[in-house]
Amino acid sequence: MRLIDRYILGKIWPPAALAALVICFVVVGGAVRSQMRELLERIPMTQIAVLDILRIAFYALPTLVGYIFPITFLMGIMFVFSRLAQQNELTAMKAAGVPLKRIVLPVIIFGAMLSGIAFVVADQCQPWAYWRLMRLVTTDMPLRMSVEMLPTGVMHEYGEWRVYLGRRDPGGILRDIVILQPEEEGANAFYADRARVVEIDGRKHLELEHGIFIPRDPHRHFMFESLVKAAPTPATSKAPGANEGMTIAQLCGEERRLRKQFDETGALPVGIDLRKVRLEIKNRLAFPLMCLAVSIVGAPVGARSRRAGQSFAFTIGLAIIVAYFVLRKLMELPLLLPLSATVALGQIPNMMLCMLGIVLIWRVDRV
Template identity: 25%
Template sequence: MIRVLQRHILSSVLFASGAAVVFTTFVFAAGNFIKELLAPLLDGTLPASVVLKLTVLLLPYAAVYAVPIGLLVGTLLVMGRLSADNEITAMRSAGLSLWQISRAVLMFGLCGAAFALAINFEIMPRARTTYQVEIVRAFRQSAFNILAPKTFIRAFTGAVVYFNHKDGDELRDVWAWQLDSQQRVTRLIHAETATLDIDEDTATMVITFRNTTIEQRQAGDPEIRNKHDAIASFEETSIDISLAKLFNPRRARHKIEWLPTRELFAELKRVSAPDIPALDRLKVSMAVQEKFVTALAVFSFVLIGIPLGVRTQRKETSANLGIAVILVVVYHVLGSAAGGLDRHPELHPDWLMWLPNLLFVGLGIWLYHRAQRA
């Protein structure tokens, strides 16, 4: 009978938590989607197929925070419903302890914490690294795609480009007008051929001209051509054109927490050397500790969700969701307070990050003990 009851409770928690994790993951992913991908999708910079692929790669990053919240919501909803329907009372009347009733849910919480570790250390870093590579590649390709022959290309910042023929990355019979802040031509470039390259770190396109003639206008009033304009010929020269309108160089960044396990611990070992600044060492340590902390939060939330669900005796979804929101807000406020000390290595904020989990585990054990004795 006990196994049947445990399977019933576990299946209910599993279903409710799974639904909550999926919903929360898409909510968090939607925020990143709106911030990074919506504008390029709407203006046609990125095709829908590429945006869909990039959105899928955002899901593991969102799941890091969605899994603890989802399991907390699922546990509160199921235990609250069982308590409101007096099923917990019936089980207790049959001689079952709270431990026997909720043992499977606690084991589920431990499995969820192990799954969160896998997400934090392997799945999310690999997905996020792939995302960074793919989005830079996509914007790079979009920058090349807008270069159509026999068209005045005005998508760049501070320049207009025109050419008659394109052969791969090589342009032929190329004209380029560099503009000032008032959109006046300050330099006119004409070349027989030109090649393209993109520097993702600075978000610039480098155009290398060959067999070039350059007309440099006067700085005071470049719209008036006169004998003082400098005209020169070069066998090869280059200009940098900003691609800020197309993509932001911050998209190419790579954070420490996005390193996979082996590289992350190699970095942790490297910064452990005595000649490494304390702030650099603290930054890597906090990245490692945060992964463990967010994984343990899964079990902490389940542990505190069981007695809270039993004691609140609320069947209404809104009430249990309200409790979940309060717990999540308190947890993240405490975690953010510890993270805000990242400039003070003497206070050991990497260890203070464990404080919310310790408080929640301690509170959960106390509430669990009280519910067990009730």
């Protein structure tokens, strides 16, 4: 790598890294908030540790690389080339016989490398992270929930039980506890003045004291001084089989299966699922190539903002990102198109950015 290549790329990565931190905080934070809202409907906040939140953020990150890589890379390019233009470094390089097309070349090569990395992350890391995230929020965290840690004053669904805790003593003794055990023909009810959790043969049990048991037949109720009941296993939810958890090869196999099924039945739900799979394949191929597209258009646009300043360069960069996603949305036609047409439409925003960048690079020596 020549000195000029190291110089350009060395100036790009600090602002790009700073932009990546900010965007990761915003985008990943939104994903974490979305997962937390769903979790809090089933799990009390006291059962969620800081480590759980960090794991959710870590597993959500690979699914957002398609957004983070190109946006941060474009911001870094715009910042550096705008500053080089303002400080007349581009003019000095041109006077030294270095064409601006040559200055842009390492940026484009690095953008192509980022596209390759983003493709691998989307194809391999995203499915892995998706299923780890689903296992965490649907199985691991619910199974850690303990009955003695349930918030007081509210009826909770705990496994097959409905549990109400009046209050909790500092020593962990539960007071004024109500347990409803639904069955097909009614429900058994347990009322106790106090209770505590004990472990018998490696399984948690609830020892109720000074209470009354009312079965489905209320005439058979009886009072008890002490009653031990095995606590049920906390309810878990089934992880949805989403397209995000498939590799491109698996998505293509699913697309062939749904296409055959749709050709045979013509069922609308199958057609909807087929369209979703095709859109997912389109996004897996389009988002990684966005890194290459923004590298082609970002450098010449930044170089032309010499008089306007870096604020203008950032504004133009944001405008490019907004235009890209608006155009991408417009290309998602509400039709069931063939896979080839769906993928081709998904590449139109990338191709338009590339063509704009090529035109500007061709004219960039006029800067």
